Amino acid sequence: METNGVGGSAADMSRILSELETLKTAKNDIDRRISALEAQLRDTTNIQDKNDTVSNGSCPLISAVHSNINHDLTPDSVYRYSRHLLLPSFGVQGQSNLLKSSILVIGAGGLGSPALLYLAACGVGRLGIVDHDVVELNNMHRQVIHTEAYIGQPKVKSAAATCRSINSTVQIVEYQEALRTSNALEILSQYDIVVDATDNAPSRYMISDCCVVLGKPLVSGAALGLEGQLTVYNYNGGPCYRCLFPTPPPTSACQRCSDSGVLGVVPGIIGCLQALEAIKIAGAVGEPLSGRMLLFDALSARIRIVKIRGRSSQCEVCGENSAFTQQQFKNFDYEKFTQAPLSTLPVKLNLLPEDSRISSKEYKEKIDNGEAHVLVDVRPEHHFKIVSLPNSINIPLASLEVRLPEISKALKEEDNSGSGASLYVVCRRGNDSQRAVQCLQKMGFNSARDIIGGLESWGHDVDPNFPTY
Amino acid sequence: MQLTLEFGGGLELLCESVKIHKVNVDPPNGPEKFIMKDLLSWVRTNLIKERPEMFMKGDSVRPGVLVLVNDCDWELSGQLDTTLEDKDVVVFISTLHGG
Ligand SMILES: [Zn+2]
Numbered sequence: 001m002e003t004n005g006v007g008g009s010a011a012d013m014s015r016i017l018s019e020l021e022t023l024k025t026a027k028n029d030i031d032r033r034i035s036a037l038e039a040q041l042r043d044t045t046n047i048q049d050k051n052d053t054v055s056n057g058s059c060p061l062i063s064a065v066h067s068n069i070n071h072d073l074t075p076d077s078v079y080r081y082s083r084h085l086l087l088p089s090f091g092v093q094g095q096s097n098l099l100k101s102s103i104l105v106i107g108a109g110g111l112g113s114p115a116l117l118y119l120a121a122c123g124v125g126r127l128g129i130v131d132h133d134v135v136e137l138n139n140m141h142r143q144v145i146h147t148e149a150y151i152g153q154p155k156v157k158s159a160a161a162t163c164r165s166i167n168s169t170v171q172i173v174e175y176q177e178a179l180r181t182s183n184a185l186e187i188l189s190q191y192d193i194v195v196d197a198t199d200n201a202p203s204r205y206m207i208s209d210c211c212v213v214l215g216k217p218l219v220s221g222a223a224l225g226l227e228g229q230l231t232v233y234n235y236n237g238g239p240c241y242r243c244l245f246p247t248p249p250p251t252s253a254c255q256r257c258s259d260s261g262v263l264g265v266v267p268g269i270i271g272c273l274q275a276l277e278a279i280k281i282a283g284a285v286g287e288p289l290s291g292r293m294l295l296f297d298a299l300s301a302r303i304r305i306v307k308i309r310g311r312s313s314q315c316e317v318c319g320e321n322s323a324f325t326q327q328q329f330k331n332f333d334y335e336k337f338t339q340a341p342l343s344t345l346p347v348k349l350n351l352l353p354e355d356s357r358i359s360s361k362e363y364k365e366k367i368d369n370g371e372a373h374v375l376v377d378v379r380p381e382h383h384f385k386i387v388s389l390p391n392s393i394n395i396p397l398a399s400l401e402v403r404l405p406e407i408s409k410a411l412k413e414e415d416n417s418g419s420g421a422s423l424y425v426v427c428r429r430g431n432d433s434q435r436a437v438q439c440l441q442k443m444g445f446n447s448a449r450d451i452i453g454g455l456e457s458w459g460h461d462v463d464p465n466f467p468t469y
Numbered sequence: 470m471q472l473t474l475e476f477g478g479g480l481e482l483l484c485e486s487v488k489i490h491k492v493n494v495d496p497p498n499g500p501e502k503f504i505m506k507d508l509l510s511w512v513r514t515n516l517i518k519e520r521p522e523m524f525m526k527g528d529s530v531r532p533g534v535l536v537l538v539n540d541c542d543w544e545l546s547g548q549l550d551t552t553l554e555d556k557d558v559v560v561f562i563s564t565l566h567g568g
Binding site: 107109110112113195198199200201203221222223224225227228229244245246247249250252254255257258260262268293295298300304305306307308309366369398 | 539545
């Protein structure tokens with residue numbers, strides 16, 4: 001058995017050792033901060049010197065006296081980017097190019113988040129961020145640049161703060177506005193490379209056309225569900241977005257993450273690859289993904305890189321005979337062209353006459369009054385599993401017509417008084433429920449009515465504890 | 470003729486959510502000449518189970534669908550006139566806009 005004395009001194013020793021360790025770490029940290037500040041001071045003096053000698057021409061300033069340096073990286077930059085400099089295929093030249101480059105990232109969401117993190121970290125000279133949205137709780141699973149503290153605040157502000165905290169030497173420019181034809185030329189013209197990290201078809205056409213008009217390479221990424229796509233447009237003789245997709249797809253083919261879902265890491269991977277392509281172009285290294293497209297399928301763990309067409313001579317925007325000017329760009333109506341809104345606000349349809357609809361509050365009154373009724377929820381089954389109203393029956397819109405007998409049966413069962421039970425239809429936001437009521441009325445269920453605004457309005461106007469998604 | 474057909478970017482939803490189809494096709498005009506145009510009508514009849522307008526428009530694919538024959542854009546091989554051979558891989562992929 002150990003004596004108390006020995007045990008005590010062993011405990012003392014370990015306490016002293018751990019305190020020493022803590023102090024040493026703190027000392028190292030302070031030393032690092034001192035040298036960072038000293039380097040900053042040197043930089044500032046260098047810039048002043050440079051400004052003083054600017055009339056001297058383009059000769060790079062070599063201020064080092066006791067070391068032989070023939071590049072313009074500061075000692076601090078050499079240290080910060082040393083692992084880049086050690087790469088033979090990137091090296092001083094690649095980093096130097098990167099530090100002089102400017103990159104604009106449009107969208108600070110699922111793709112923009114990781115792209116911005118890496119572009120700030122790697123030392124792009126100037127980094128612009130465009131977004132008009134605010135951070136929401138249901139963004140957090142994939143938009144990893146934002147923290148909970150920024151919920152409700154502009155994404156641009158949040159993303160810029162994170163970028164600055166990673167690398168205070170990068171110039172971050174904030175554009176807290178939606179990109180439109182009215183401001184796009186002005187903003188994009190100030191950057192060497194554009195990264196499209198948006199989430200809708202009209203923005204993609206608008207950004208591509210703007211890049212063609214201004215002659216900028218465009219790193220384009222997209223992700224939805226468990227799949228991602230990536231390519232570089234308008235670069236090295238490669239196609240523009242319109243060469244590939246001259247006609248916009250039907251709106252029903254343009255799914256959104258807020259409707260179809262997305263596994264958070266999937267845009268994360270595509271966003272990282274966008275940063276990589278932008279870094280390669282800015283650093284002037286490697287082979288850009290131009291004239292090729294990367295297709296990523298997360299579920300089956302497959303990446304396929306395919307050869308796509310080159311620039312099309314027939315293209316209406318970048319083709320040989322195209323005369324698409326800046327003025328034409330400014331006047332072009334991208335929402336009309338794609339039949340889709342530039343913003344991502346969900347559509348609100350209005351298909352039914354007023355007497356075929358009731359509000360969620362009115363529906364609540366009907367429940368409270370004990371009115372005999374059947375509530376049909378026409379959302380897909382996997383939505384129904386997330387949350388549903390009590391006593392609702394799930395018949396997805398796609399199978400409504402073949403499952404009409406179930407509704408007739410339920411109506412008969414509910415009809416206690418013999419004067420008939422009412423039929424209500426609900427969905428997530430109140431669009432599909434209107435389509436369903438149209439269908440039901442056509443099939444003879446004349447009293448069918450939809451709940452305006454769907455479960456979203458139930459959560460908003462009736463039961464604030466009802467989960468929304 | 471054995472072909473591998475793949476659907477992606479949401480197009481798989483039109484064929485019962487199955488992405489990869491290994492199929493045997495009997496060329497209607499003999500084995501010498503089976504072109505993409507023939508394949509599209511075969512796919513429409515045999516694989517597309519719902520909303521065919523989400524796959525085709527006229528006798529070609531709808532706007533927003535990329536067609537790849539052996540990992541190469543069909544624009545480079547003659548689009549609808551691309552001749553198919555045994556063991557070819559044809560990919561139909563809908564362009565994504567999300568982010
Ligand atoms: Zn083009």
